[in-house]
Amino acid sequence: MLTEAKKAKLDQFKAVFIEYTIPKTIINDFDKLRLHHDLAGEKPCMMLSGDTGCGKSALIEHYYDNNPPHFADGRRKVPVLLSRIPSNPSIESTLKQLLHDLGQFGAKSSKRLKHGNEIALAESLVEQLKRSGTELIIIDEFQELVENNLGKKRRDIANQFKYINEKAGISIVLVGMPWIDQIADEPQWSSRIFIRRFIPYFKISKKEELQLFIRVLKGFANRLPFSDKPRFEDLDIALSLFAISNGCLRKLKNFLDSALTEALINDAVTLNKQCLSSAFKAWRPELDNVFEMNVNKIQGCEVEQYSTFKPDGPQDEDPFIDTQFCKKVPLVRLLKK
Numbered sequence: 001m002l003t004e005a006k007k008a009k010l011d012q013f014k015a016v017f018i019e020y021t022i023p024k025t026i027i028n029d030f031d032k033l034r035l036h037h038d039l040a041g042e043k044p045c046m047m048l049s050g051d052t053g054c055g056k057s058a059l060i061e062h063y064y065d066n067n068p069p070h071f072a073d074g075r076r077k078v079p080v081l082l083s084r085i086p087s088n089p090s091i092e093s094t095l096k097q098l099l100h101d102l103g104q105f106g107a108k109s110s111k112r113l114k115h116g117n118e119i120a121l122a123e124s125l126v127e128q129l130k131r132s133g134t135e136l137i138i139i140d141e142f143q144e145l146v147e148n149n150l151g152k153k154r155r156d157i158a159n160q161f162k163y164i165n166e167k168a169g170i171s172i173v174l175v176g177m178p179w180i181d182q183i184a185d186e187p188q189w190s191s192r193i194f195i196r197r198f199i200p201y202f203k204i205s206k207k208e209e210l211q212l213f214i215r216v217l218k219g220f221a222n223r224l225p226f227s228d229k230p231r232f233e234d235l236d237i238a239l240s241l242f243a244i245s246n247g248c249l250r251k252l253k254n255f256l257d258s259a260l261t262e263a264l265i266n267d268a269v270t271l272n273k274q275c276l277s278s279a280f281k282a283w284r285p286e287l288d289n290v291f292e293m294n295v296n297k298i299q300g301c302e303v304e305q306y307s308t309f310k311p312d313g314p315q316d317e318d319p320f321i322d323t324q325f326c327k328k329v330p331l332v333r334l335l336k337k
Contacts, residue, residue: 006264009225014257017062018219020212022199023055029195030063033171034079034135043165044194046173049180051306051323053250054199056175060138069103069132078102078132085144085176091157095121098137098164102128122163129168137164142176145183146309155186162188179309201247201303204239205334213247214238220256221271228270236298237273239331240290243300244280246325258283296332301325 002010019027029046036043050056064082071077083101086093095118102125129137139161145154165172174180174189178198183189204210217232224230232238245252256271259279263271266278277291290298305324 002264010261010264013224013260016223017058018216020216023059026059026197027063030136036171037135037169043169043171045165045171045192046195047180047184047193048173048175048197049178050199051178053248054201055249056199057140060140060175076103076132079135081134081137084140085142087144088148089144089157091118091160092121094157095125095160099125099128102132104128122160126164126168129170134170137170138173138175140175142174142180146179158186158188178306203247203302204242205302213242217241224260224271226270230271236295239295239298243290243298243331246301247303296330298331299328300331301328302334
C-alpha cells in the first residue's frame with residue numbers, strides 16, 4: 001500500500017498541468033479579457049471548445065486555481081468566476097448555479113427569490129459580481145444549451161448572459177464540446193465572441209506535431225517525483241504512449257497516473273519502460289503489451305473527425321456522433337507521411 005508520503009507524491013503529480021503552446025495561448029487570452037474589465041466599451045467574449053479529454057476542464061481549473069478567491073478590504077473577492085451550465089438547464093437553475101459558485105451558498109434553495117423571478121435573480125447576480133470584483137466569468141459544459149434547450153428557451157438563456165455581460169461589464173468565456181459553435185449563430189452572441197479557440201488531440205504524422213507531443217511527454221517526465229527522470233522522449237516509449245492515448249490528453253494522463261501508482265507501490269526509483277510495461281499489463285491485460293513490442297510493430301491511430309451533435313436527424317438516430325479515428329496502423333508509418 002501507499003504511505004502518506006507516497007500518496008502526497010501521487011496527488012502532486014495528478015495535479016500537474018503542462019502549459020504547452022495552445023494552453024499558453026488560451027491563458028494569455030484570459031488575461032487579456034480581464035484587462036477589459038476596467039476599460040470603457042463592450043466587453044468581448046470568448047468561445048473555447050474541444051472534444052472530450054482534450055484538456056479543457058484541466059486548463060480552466062488550472063487558471064482558476066492560480067487566480068483564486070481571496071479576502072481584500074474585508075470582502076471576499078472572486079477575480080475569476082468558474083461555473084458550469086447545469087444539466088437540463090433553465091434560466092432560473094443557470095442563474096442560481098452562478099450565484100452559488102460565486103459564493104452565495106443559499107442561492108440554489110433560496111425561498112426569497114421566488115420561482116420564475118428571473119429578473120430578480122439576474123439583478124442579484126450582477127450586484128454580487130460587482131461586489132466580488134469579478135473580472136472574468138468562465139462557464140463550462142456550455143454544450144448543454146445546445147443539447148437540451150433548442151429554440152426560444154435557449155435564446156432566453158443566451159439573453160440572460162448578454163444581460164450579465166453588459167450590466168456587470170465582465171467578459172464571459174463559453175467552454176464546451178465542439179458543437180457549442182452553434183451558439184455563435186445566436187444573434188446575442190455572433191458579434192460578442194471576439195476570440196475562438198479549439199483544443200485538438202495530439203497528432204504525430206507531421207514533424208512539428210510529433211515534436212509537440214514529445215515536449216509534453218518530457219514535461220510530465222520532469223514532474224515525476226523521482227530524481228532519475230524517465231526518458232519518455234525515446235521513440236519506442238513515445239509511440240507506446242501515443243498508441244495508448246490516440247492523442248487524447250486525458251487518456252495519456254490517466255495512464256501515467258496509474259503507472260506512477262504502480263511504481264510507488266513497488267518502490268521503483270523511476271518510471272522506466274519496465275514499470276510502464278507492468279502498469280499496462282495491470283491496465284489492459286487482454287491486449288498485446290505495447291511496451292514489449294518492437295518499435296516498428298506498435299500500432300495506433302490519429303483523430304480524423306471530432307465528435308458532433310446533430311439534433312435534426314431522424315428520431316430513431318442518436319444525435320451524438322462519436323469521435324472518428326483513422327484505421328489502426330504501425331505508428332512509424334504515420335511518421336513517414
